[in-house]
Amino acid sequence: NAGVTQTPKFRVLKTGQSMTLLCAQDMNHEYMYWYRQDPGMGLRLIHYSVGEGTTAKGEVPDGYNVSRLKKQNFLLGLESAAPSQTSVYFCASSSGTGGVNEQFFGPGTRLTVL
Amino acid sequence: EDQVTQSPEALRLQEGESSSLNCSYTVSGLRGLFWYRQDPGKGPEFLFTLYSAGEEKEKERLKATLTKKESFLHITAPKPEDSATYLCAVRRAGNMLTFGGGTRLMVKP
Numbered sequence: 001n002a003g004v005t006q007t008p009k010f011r012v013l014k015t016g017q018s019m020t021l022l023c024a025q026d027m028n029h030e031y032m033y034w035y036r037q038d039p040g041m042g043l044r045l046i047h048y049s050v051g052e053g054t055t056a057k058g059e060v061p062d063g064y065n066v067s068r069l070k071k072q073n074f075l076l077g078l079e080s081a082a083p084s085q086t087s088v089y090f091c092a093s094s095s096g097t098g099g100v101n102e103q104f105f106g107p108g109t110r111l112t113v114l
Numbered sequence: 115e116d117q118v119t120q121s122p123e124a125l126r127l128q129e130g131e132s133s134s135l136n137c138s139y140t141v142s143g144l145r146g147l148f149w150y151r152q153d154p155g156k157g158p159e160f161l162f163t164l165y166s167a168g169e170e171k172e173k174e175r176l177k178a179t180l181t182k183k184e185s186f187l188h189i190t191a192p193k194p195e196d197s198a199t200y201l202c203a204v205r206r207a208g209n210m211l212t213f214g215g216g217t218r219l220m221v222k223p
Contacts, residue, residue, distance in 0.1 A: 043201070043213040090157050094209055098142055101209055102148060105157030
């Protein structure tokens with residue numbers, strides 16, 4: 001099992017460009033999440049999904065959109081990148097609301113917006 | 115609003131020098147407190163979940179404890195390979211996590 005994978009690992013964008021980050025999980029998890037991690041601010045939730053075809057806003061959703069067309073994939077889009085979106089982005093998945101229910105994280109995507 | 119504060123921000127230890135990391139929290143109805151380890155350039159890796167005051171969990175040189183206001187991650191006789199950032203998070207409704215800022219631990223040989 002690969003667990004949670006993210007594509008790409010690194011990306012440099014110019015202000016105003018768009019891009020999509022891809023997250024895939026092979027654990028048949030219902031829940032998926034997108035976080036950003038900035039120095040001194042910890043991990044902050046951008047958007048999440050509680051199942052195929054559903055999405056919801058997290059703490060810092062502005063400037064991002066998401067889609068969950070397939071259970072195993074969760075896409076994060078930036079329509080018009082801004083320097084404030086320079087960050088490390090992590091995707092995570094979990095089985096749902098029952099049990100131990102820890103979130104499993106991907107390796108991250110380092111995004112720089114010039 | 116849920117809040118999680120970790121201290122210290124950074125901690126330097128000599129190999130074998132035991133210490134504790136602190137995670138204080140305010141949350142309406144704790145549904146679990148999580149500890150993660152994060153190595154540079156990698157995603158967080160799950161360590162423990164604690165659900166109720168008085169609960170303790172151990173894994174190798176790590177022991178996590180929980181009270182009604184805080185959690186401690188005790189590191190006994192640490193080794194250089196324990197160097198990492200340790201993250202604490204509280205779980206709220208819908209399995210959403212609120213993370214603290216983390217403690218960066220450096221263990222010198």
